[in-house]
Amino acid sequence: MKTCPFSGNGEFAARYKLLNPNCRYFGIEEDADAAGKAAAVMEQVVTGDPETADYSLGLAEGFDCIVCHTALPHMREPFQAIRRMSEHLAPDGSMSLCVPNIEHWSFVERLLRGTWRYEPAGLLDNGHLRWFGLDSMGRGLAD
Numbered sequence: 001m002k003t004c005p006f007s008g009n010g011e012f013a014a015r016y017k018l019l020n021p022n023c024r025y026f027g028i029e030e031d032a033d034a035a036g037k038a039a040a041v042m043e044q045v046v047t048g049d050p051e052t053a054d055y056s057l058g059l060a061e062g063f064d065c066i067v068c069h070t071a072l073p074h075m076r077e078p079f080q081a082i083r084r085m086s087e088h089l090a091p092d093g094s095m096s097l098c099v100p101n102i103e104h105w106s107f108v109e110r111l112l113r114g115t116w117r118y119e120p121a122g123l124l125d126n127g128h129l130r131w132f133g134l135d136s137m138g139r140g141l142a143d
Contacts, residue, residue: 010038
C-alpha cells in the first residue's frame with residue numbers, strides 16, 4: 001500500500017506501519033522540524049505548502065490511500081486541495097479525511113460558557129483557518 005498524508009511529525013504514519021509494515025508511507029509537511037521527524041518513519045517527506053505541493057511525489061501509479069489527518073482546517077482552500085489530491089489516487093484508491101466537528105457538544109459548551117480559547121495544539125488549535133460541521137463538510141465534498 002502506498003499512502004500519502006500530511007505528515008505532521010510522523011506519529012500517525014508510525015502507528016499505521018505497526019498495523020501494516022509493508023506500507024510505503026509518503027508525506028507533505030509545511031513545518032521543517034515536523035518534516036524532519038516524519039522522515040524518520042516515512043519513505044519520503046516533502047517540505048512545503050500542502051496546498052501547492054506536487055502530490056504525485058514521483059509515483060506515476062498513484063496512491064492507494066491519501067490521508068488528511070487534521071490538515072484541512074489549516075488550509076485556505078481545503079476542498080480545492082482535496083480535488084487536486086484526488087487526481088493522484090490509484091484507480092481503486094481512497095481518501096481518509098479527519099476534521100474536528102465544530103458541532104460537537106464540547107465546542108458548543110465552550111461558546112455558551114464564554115470559555116472558547118484557542119490552544120497551541122488540539123481541537124482548538126490556534127492555526128485553524130476553517131471549521132467544519134457535518135453539513136458544511138458534506139456540501140464541500142459534494143461541490
